[in-house]
């Protein structure tokens with residue numbers, strides 16, 4: 390006689406794959422076997438095997454090579470035993486594929502050759518043809534075959550964050566030019582974000598249709614906006630990205646940095662999961678977001694540079710505060726810092742699993 394089916398899990402063997410993983414279940418607020426954990430920027434310079442593989446290949450070239458994308462995406466999954474892979478790519482890739490001249494400068498970030506400064510520049514932005522994403526779909530298919538029951542998270546940059554790079558021409562602290570354009574040219578601003586939303590949705594659909602099990606929309610710099618401006622001039626376009634997924638039934642994660650005051654709105658844009666940075670404890674974030682959404686976060690990435698006792702104390706705190714949420718996906722509050730000891734990341738993944746095993 391076979392064992393009684395676990396009432397928390399579907400008894401259907403067809404459901405034992407990534408769609409029934411702890412990551413997807415936590416995103417939907419369903420019971421999990423333990424709190425799932427992954428790290429933003431888990432693939433990257435903290436790993437010696439990444440630096441070895443990337444040597445001699447420019448970042449945006451690497452992103453367009455399906456075999457390199459597959460291998461780099463798998464590296465942190467093998468090493469840390471995390472509960473999800475995130476596709477190795479970049480938020481500016483859809484723009485690059487569409488023909489915008491962008492380079493990623495090591496230690497700096499994306500640099501745009503001709504920053505967008507006028508209404509005419511907005512109208513000249515080339516559209517993203519889905520046929521140009523065949524390399525991406527090849528990478529996703531290879532990954533899904535290798536990953537088995539581990540889900541692959543697809544992602545895109547949100548319209549606002551992409552607009553900051555296009556308008557500023559590169560990374561920026563104040564995003565003053567971006568805001569100035571938003572206020573001075575509201576119609577062109579709306580058109581720009583509309584176009585970026587279409588391209589982000591195309592990028593996400595390509596990943597989901599090739600087998601990605603969840604998606605994350607990165608609006609990394611949305612925290613520079615007031616809630617009123619965010620609600621009126623940005624949120625509708627982020628919502629359009631999620632709407633562009635149509636009936637594709639994958640959980641949606643929506644993340645930004647410094648978004649404490651925007652959290653309810655970030656959820657309203659259509660997310661199942663709201664990503665939270667380290668500034669706000671998860672129990673307070675849960676109060677702001679409400680019981681209809683799960684949370685992802687929010688260990689300060691700098692804590693991983695501290696002593697082991699501090700790391701353990703902070704991991705325990707995040708796990709405890711995360712219990713206030715409908716579901717919790719453990720992550721950092723932003724990306725892994727390049728000089729993080731990868732052994733500490735493995736330790737954190739193990740500790741979260743140990744603390745939360747049901």
Ligand code: CP3
Pocket residue numbers: 428429430431432433434443448475476477478479480481493494495496497498499544560607609724
């Ligand atoms: O998280 C992952 O492991 C998946 C891969 C990933 C990268 N970029 C790889 C990358 C993801 C999800 C991104 C998204 C991304 N890119 C965001 C949103 C996330 C966030 O950090 O808020 C942003 C703002 C960008 C733009 C960008 N690309 C920046 C700011 C940088 C860092 C520049 C630097 O060298 O410090 C990049 C380059 C980049 N993207 C690297 C990686 C691994 C480093 C490139 C290298 O190894 O030389």
